[in-house]
Amino acid sequence: MKNFTKQNIIYGYDGTFDGFLCCAFESFSRREIPSAIISEKDSQPGLFGQFNIETDFGKSERVKRSVNEKINPDALIFLRDSLCTNLPDKELVMLEFMRLGYKTGSKIMTMLSDNIVNALNKAVRFLYNESHHYKGFIRFSEVDGLFVSSIKPKNFVLPYTAPHFAQRMPEEKFIIIDETNKAACVYEKWKLSLFDAKDITMPKTDEKETFYRNLWKTFHETIAIKERFNPKCQNTHLPKRYRDRMTEFL
Amino acid sequence: MEKPLFTDPAAARRMTDFTNAHNGIIPFYNCLFGITLVFLLRICHTLRMDIFEKLSILGAAAKYDVACTSSGTEQNSCETGGMGSKVPCGICHTFAADGRCVSLLKVLLTNVCVYDCKYCFNRKSNDIKRTMFLPEELADLTIQFYKRNYIEGLFLSSGVIKNPDYTCELMIKTLSILRHTHRFNGYIHAKAIPGADGKLLRQLGLLADRMSVNIEMPSQNSLQLLAPDKSKNSIFAPMNFIKENISENTKELTVYKKVQKFVPAGQSTQMIIGATPETDNHILKLTENLYKKYKLKRVFFSAYTPVLSDKLLPSVDFKPPLLREHRLYQADWLMRYYNFSADEILDEKTPNFNPFIDPKCNWAVNHPEFFPVEVNKASKDELLRVPGIGVRSALKIIAARRYSALDFDALKKLGVVLKRAKYFIVCRGKQFDGLIILKDQILQALMSKQELTMYKDSFSPSQLELFRENLQTAGLPLPGLPLRT
Numbered sequence: 001m002k003n004f005t006k007q008n009i010i011y012g013y014d015g016t017f018d019g020f021l022c023c024a025f026e027s028f029s030r031r032e033i034p035s036a037i038i039s040e041k042d043s044q045p046g047l048f049g050q051f052n053i054e055t056d057f058g059k060s061e062r063v064k065r066s067v068n069e070k071i072n073p074d075a076l077i078f079l080r081d082s083l084c085t086n087l088p089d090k091e092l093v094m095l096e097f098m099r100l101g102y103k104t105g106s107k108i109m110t111m112l113s114d115n116i117v118n119a120l121n122k123a124v125r126f127l128y129n130e131s132h133h134y135k136g137f138i139r140f141s142e143v144d145g146l147f148v149s150s151i152k153p154k155n156f157v158l159p160y161t162a163p164h165f166a167q168r169m170p171e172e173k174f175i176i177i178d179e180t181n182k183a184a185c186v187y188e189k190w191k192l193s194l195f196d197a198k199d200i201t202m203p204k205t206d207e208k209e210t211f212y213r214n215l216w217k218t219f220h221e222t223i224a225i226k227e228r229f230n231p232k233c234q235n236t237h238l239p240k241r242y243r244d245r246m247t248e249f250l
Numbered sequence: 251m252e253k254p255l256f257t258d259p260a261a262a263r264r265m266t267d268f269t270n271a272h273n274g275i276i277p278f279y280n281c282l283f284g285i286t287l288v289f290l291l292r293i294c295h296t297l298r299m300d301i302f303e304k305l306s307i308l309g310a311a312a313k314y315d316v317a318c319t320s321s322g323t324e325q326n327s328c329e330t331g332g333m334g335s336k337v338p339c340g341i342c343h344t345f346a347a348d349g350r351c352v353s354l355l356k357v358l359l360t361n362v363c364v365y366d367c368k369y370c371f372n373r374k375s376n377d378i379k380r381t382m383f384l385p386e387e388l389a390d391l392t393i394q395f396y397k398r399n400y401i402e403g404l405f406l407s408s409g410v411i412k413n414p415d416y417t418c419e420l421m422i423k424t425l426s427i428l429r430h431t432h433r434f435n436g437y438i439h440a441k442a443i444p445g446a447d448g449k450l451l452r453q454l455g456l457l458a459d460r461m462s463v464n465i466e467m468p469s470q471n472s473l474q475l476l477a478p479d480k481s482k483n484s485i486f487a488p489m490n491f492i493k494e495n496i497s498e499n500t501k502e503l504t505v506y507k508k509v510q511k512f513v514p515a516g517q518s519t520q521m522i523i524g525a526t527p528e529t530d531n532h533i534l535k536l537t538e539n540l541y542k543k544y545k546l547k548r549v550f551f552s553a554y555t556p557v558l559s560d561k562l563l564p565s566v567d568f569k570p571p572l573l574r575e576h577r578l579y580q581a582d583w584l585m586r587y588y589n590f591s592a593d594e595i596l597d598e599k600t601p602n603f604n605p606f607i608d609p610k611c612n613w614a615v616n617h618p619e620f621f622p623v624e625v626n627k628a629s630k631d632e633l634l635r636v637p638g639i640g641v642r643s644a645l646k647i648i649a650a651r652r653y654s655a656l657d658f659d660a661l662k663k664l665g666v667v668l669k670r671a672k673y674f675i676v677c678r679g680k681q682f683d684g685l686i687i688l689k690d691q692i693l694q695a696l697m698s699k700q701e702l703t704m705y706k707d708s709f710s711p712s713q714l715e716l717f718r719e720n721l722q723t724a725g726l727p728l729p730g731l732p733l734r735t
Contacts, residue, residue, distance in 0.1 A: 113660030233349025
């Protein structure tokens with residue numbers, strides 16, 4: 001097998017998982033390791049030496065099949081999840097993971113002591129944890145029958161968090177706006193869809209909304225036992241970065 | 251913002267009937283009874299009691315109940331319609347200033363109570379403002395909070411108004427409005443009212459996800475002393491009833507698909523720690539029995555917080571024994587997830603927890619014959635006995651070692667806390683590099699920062715002696731490891 005060589009080349013892709021798999025396809029067929037892989041969202045147009053890779057579903061399907069067969073189906077899910085994390089240069093790490101995976105086969109998923117696997121695993125855990133946190137910490141406001149919420153997560157949590165709310169209130173309409181990733185998740189009538197979203201201003205709260213917010217705030221203050229006051233413990237469980245959107249802390 | 255709760259006269263009449271029925275319990279209204287005009291004015295006042303005030307009073311009255319978990323069962327509304335879902339691991343929606351998770355809207359239906367339990371804030375003889383949620387009102391509040399994702403569901407407890415059966419009926423009414431009118435599928439934790447009729451308890455259990463009966467005090471004597479109106483039987487009878495119904499329901503569910511679920515998330519209980527003289531060993535044995543005999547999902551411990559002064563209770567400046575509560579929870583975890591038995595954790599000779607070191611470390615230093623454990627060969631149970639290895643890291647070790655032998659570096663990546671574990675393990679026969687085993691050092695290394703500060707601050711002669719004794723019983727050095735003194 002011919003060895004991979006490091007090339008001074010930058011791959012550009014559309015930021016989707018299929019797009020990434022096409023990058024992987026290029027990298028494997030050209031036997032080269034790019035110096036960076038940049039998604040459309042972060043890239044500056046006309047960057048010198050950038051090689052834009054078109055998303056071709058035929059190619060991405062081939063990569064999916066080969067990962068499924070030669071590595072392990074869990075590895076494909078693991079890669080998909082890795083792309084939603086905030087790990088720096090995650091695409092390069094993921095490529096390295098794939099190269100390692102083709103060498104070792106299915107056991108790669110338990111090679112937790114390996115540096116690459118460990119790095120990705122940590123990042124994915126963080127993504128899962130944050131997604132779980134947001135299931136509790138998101139606050140909706142009712143505006144004319146629509147439930148609106150905005151979040152500022154570190155990872156791309158929407159695909160992991162929004163389905164929970166679709167199961168939680170299937171008969172309502174809601175929208176969750178992700179400021180970090182400039183995306184929004186809209187749910188209506190058993191259909192969940194993801195959109196690009198920029199510069200969305202949150203609607204004003206009406207009297208009814210303020211009423212329930214105040215009630216909730218009252219409850220939150222009442223429920224604490226003052227003899228057990230422990231802000232350190234509170235901070236550990238509920239990091240301050242979540243609080244600027246939580247109605248009880250406003 | 252003031253909001254009249256009732257605008258229609260029919261509802262106002264219902265409330266009048268209701269208050270009439272409870273006339274004997276609300277002494278304030280007692281003297282007014284008969285003077286119809288004044289009476290009606292008063293009723294109007296009660297009706298207009300601000301919902302903010304109600305929520306503060308009934309929320310504050312419920313806050314000493316510890317259980318606020320929403321775990322143990324799964325459901326979503328996609329197939330059934332309506333609103334609400336349940337996630338097996340539970341979801342915390344916020345954390346209060348005392349660091350406790352807030353998952354459910356935890357309130358009393360009413361703080362009116364016919365009992366006079368000494369430790370309880372809502373006891374009959376305490377002169378406090380009494381109020382009550384109307385079933386419709388509370389159901390609506392729950393739904394509004396739920397839609398905004400403030401809560402995972404409702405925790406409904408209550409003072410005993412009129413009699414246990416009547417209280418239970420009111421709770422059933424609230425829950426059935428939630429379940430049937432609002433088609434709410436979220437989590438509901440209902441407190442079983444001791445002394446209520448079996449039929450009512452069963453109805454309540456069919457509406458709730460979890461039920462609990464608080465055993466309140468860790469022994470019968472304490473219960474008799476502090477809760478004269480409750481008997482051991484009045485607590486254990488409903489607990490047993492719920493257990494029987496759950497096991498029957500489980501059997502039915504295996505045969506028929508469409509049987510209504512009875513308390514699918516199981517039952518729990520709680521007891522107050524520190525108000526009475528029971529030892530930790532006693533409490534732990536009791537806990538173990540509760541898990542075995544009544545198949546409880548959780549036993550909660552609540553450090554006694556003085557809310558009232560009474561000659562039978564600790565003084566009002568008594569500090570809640572938070573560390574003791576913490577140790578009990580640690581031991582509880584050892585019993586539920588680490589296959590420890592109560593006997594292994596404490597015994598007659600050492601009836602109380604070591605304040606400086608957690609129960610698992612304490613067991614480890616007292617059982618040197620068990621260590622060191624070879625990480626690459628040990629069974630899961632053996633790994634779980636090592637301080638610094640938890641359930642998750644034990645499973646990871648077992649998965650990872652199938653492909654390559656593990657060294658200390660690998661263990662660190664798997665999430666093992668080497669700070670504690672390094673004294674008790676070997677990797678491929680090798681111990682941790684540069685490990686120096688000095689008696690005092692191991693114990694200090696096993697302590698958390700907080701425990702260490704406490705230990706260093708505690709050099710008063712008597713406590714030091716206690717600690718030295720512990721060091722001696724620790725039976726160090728560990729076998730097979732060189733000791734330098």
